[in-house]
Amino acid sequence: MDRDGKSALIATYLERRADLVRFFTLRLRSSSAAEDLVQEIYVRLASVDGLSDIQNPAAYLYRLGSNLMLDRLRGQRRTAHRDAAWLDSQTTRMGAHEVSPEPSAEAAVAARQRLAQLNAALTELGAQTQRVFRMHKFEGLSHPEVAQALGISRSAVEKHMMQALKHLLARLP
Numbered sequence: 001m002d003r004d005g006k007s008a009l010i011a012t013y014l015e016r017r018a019d020l021v022r023f024f025t026l027r028l029r030s031s032s033a034a035e036d037l038v039q040e041i042y043v044r045l046a047s048v049d050g051l052s053d054i055q056n057p058a059a060y061l062y063r064l065g066s067n068l069m070l071d072r073l074r075g076q077r078r079t080a081h082r083d084a085a086w087l088d089s090q091t092t093r094m095g096a097h098e099v100s101p102e103p104s105a106e107a108a109v110a111a112r113q114r115l116a117q118l119n120a121a122l123t124e125l126g127a128q129t130q131r132v133f134r135m136h137k138f139e140g141l142s143h144p145e146v147a148q149a150l151g152i153s154r155s156a157v158e159k160h161m162m163q164a165l166k167h168l169l170a171r172l173p
Contacts, residue, residue: 006045006049008057009045009054009057009060009061010042010045010046012057012058012061013041013042013045013061016058016061017038020034020038020041020061020062020065021034021035021038022034023062023065024037024038024065024069027069028069037065037068037069037072038065040068041061041064041065041068044064044068045064114172117171117172117173118168118172121167121168121171121172122134122164122168124167124171125163125164125167128150128152128160129160129163129164130164131150132146132150132157132160132161132164133160133161133164135149135150136157136161143157143158143161
């Protein structure tokens with residue numbers, strides 16, 4: 001289709017725009033979605049060059065709109081399926097009920113209280129024993145890594161850890 005043919009197609013679009021909106025509103029059950037779709041028809045018409053000679057411009061507009069509508073619906077279906085699959089993979093269920101992976105408020109408060117008790121019991125230990133315990137248990141360093149960082153032997157790290165664990169077992173409920 002040459003430049004005049006494209007102009008004729010756009011002229012047909014402008015004449016039938018209201019009809020196109022009504023047609024697609026019935027199919028999409030949404031006037032705003034239909035408006036978006038009809039606008040997308042215009043964008044396609046205005047941006048595409050080299051359209052072949054179209055015998056029935058009105059039929060072409062409806063076919064183009066129907067194809068765009070189907071593409072949009074397929075995309076929405078894919079998105080919904082992907083989102084549902086992700087949600088399903090992230091949700092824990094017990095029977096028909098969703099179970100939150102988050103601890104309850106009571107469990108969080110209890111954990112904070114136990115951590116406070118642990119920190120209080122740790123302050124009763126010597127400074128070197130505290131450092132060894134914190135580096136190993138809180139920072140995740142291995143015994144050799146703690147020994148290297150503090151410039152002590154591995155057996156010294158093990159002795160500090162045994163002392164800290166005995167003390168914590170005796171002090172914590």
